[in-house]
Every structure is written in structure tokens, then in C-alpha cells.
Amino acid sequence: MSTHSTEPYRPVFTGETRDRLEALGTKYPTRQALLLPALWAIQEERGWVSPEAITEVAEFLQVTPAYVRGVVTFYTMYHTHPVGRHFIQVCTTSPCNICGAEGVVEAFLEHTGCLDLGATSPDGRFTVIEVECLGACAFVTPVLINDDFIESVTAESVPALLARYP
Ligand code: FES
The missing domain is CATH 1.10.10.1590 (NADH-quinone oxidoreductase subunit E)
Known part of the structure; x- marks a missing residue:
């Protein structure tokens, strides 16, 4: 791009x-x-x-x-290239990763159509990146979508979550 x-x-x-x-x-x-x-x-x-x-x-x-x-x-919160309308940050630091964060990332990449980390989906809706500890290690997997902090995201809950971000 x-x-x-x-x-x-x-x-x-x-x-x-x-x-x-x-x-x-x-x-x-x-x-x-x-x-x-x-x-x-x-x-x-x-x-x-x-x-x-x-x-x-x-x-x-x-x-x-x-x-x-x-x-x-x-600062990772500033974007040095265009990103999707909804910017998704998934914690993949070790405590989250051993509890399934990797599967959450894969689900986001698949269901958004982004396919690669940092890439934007063809419809311009989403960009997905991995980030370090979001400070909610007891609520695996925490995810930031724009300014929304969402805890306990699972690979299974990703499609319903994405539907809230048209
Ligand atoms: S390691 Fe994921 S929120 Fe702390």
C-alpha cells in the first residue's frame, strides 16, 4: 500500500x-x-x-x-502508515500467549481478512497488530479495538466481537 x-x-x-x-x-x-x-x-x-x-x-x-x-x-500508538478504521491490538506477551493469545490473533487475522499482522483488510475496516502486556494478565486475552478495552477474548468470540465494528 x-x-x-x-x-x-x-x-x-x-x-x-x-x-x-x-x-x-x-x-x-x-x-x-x-x-x-x-x-x-x-x-x-x-x-x-x-x-x-x-x-x-x-x-x-x-x-x-x-x-x-x-x-x-x-510510541506504538501513533501510526506511521494508514491503518484500518478499526485498529485492533492483541496482547501476545508470554502470560497471555500461553493461555491462547496466539489463537486469538489467528482468529482476528482470518475473520478480518487482514491475513498478516500490520496489514489492512481489503475493505479498509481493520488492521491487527500484536502488542506487549496490556496490564490485564488475569483476563486473557485482552484486546484493544480503537479505544475499547475488551477482556477475556477467545478465538471463538472473535466473529461476534468484530460484528460490533462495521
Ligand atoms: S501479558 Fe497480556 S495483559 Fe499482561
Whole structure:
């Protein structure tokens, strides 16, 4: 999948979004401290953080694009390429894995049509990735779908769960 659009980049930090960030900025000691909220604003609006968006953030915060890129690539919650409408994160750290997380991942890949981790389904609905401990080791297998935290997911419960995400 191409990660670059042929359309000219439309800035995100305009109008209400810009006003909201500027207002938030008054609560932080430095402008640079707005970096994470600024990246969230980009991702909420566009679904991912493109190279052009990194440049926009850098200019807005008066830091270098390399600095912004370093932060974007450090955190797994920021997407550096387009993802499906519903972003599915499955814990596969050892405690979950020995209790069946691998089967849950396989079920997600099969029933979403993604087939590969990190790939997006042909209908654009889903992207599935594995993540480290989600802090719910007693409720195997925990899964994050967008902002929804769902515990005790099994391979068998995956189809009904996906039906809730059109
Ligand atoms: S190891 Fe899976 S939630 Fe902790």
C-alpha cells in the first residue's frame, strides 16, 4: 500500500483545532510539551501521522522534524502508515500467549481478512497488530479495538466481537 497521497497536504492545525491546541499550550511550561496532544490531533483527523504531518507539527511547535519523528516512531500508538478504521491490538506477551493469545490473533487475522499482522483488510475496516502486556494478565486475552478495552477474548468470540465494528 502506498503511504503517500497525490493530493496536496491539507494542514490540520487550523480553525478550532488550532485554537484548542493553543489554549492547551497555555497550561504547559513549554510549547514543545504540546507534542503528544498535537500528534493525537493529527491522528484523530487523518488516521495516521504522515511525513507531511510531521513537518506541520514541527513547524507548529518550532522543533525539528527529526525530533517529532523520533517521538512518533517511539510510541506504538501513533501510526506511521494508514491503518484500518478499526485498529485492533492483541496482547501476545508470554502470560497471555500461553493461555491462547496466539489463537486469538489467528482468529482476528482470518475473520478480518487482514491475513498478516500490520496489514489492512481489503475493505479498509481493520488492521491487527500484536502488542506487549496490556496490564490485564488475569483476563486473557485482552484486546484493544480503537479505544475499547475488551477482556477475556477467545478465538471463538472473535466473529461476534468484530460484528460490533462495521
Ligand atoms: S501479558 Fe497480556 S495483559 Fe499482561
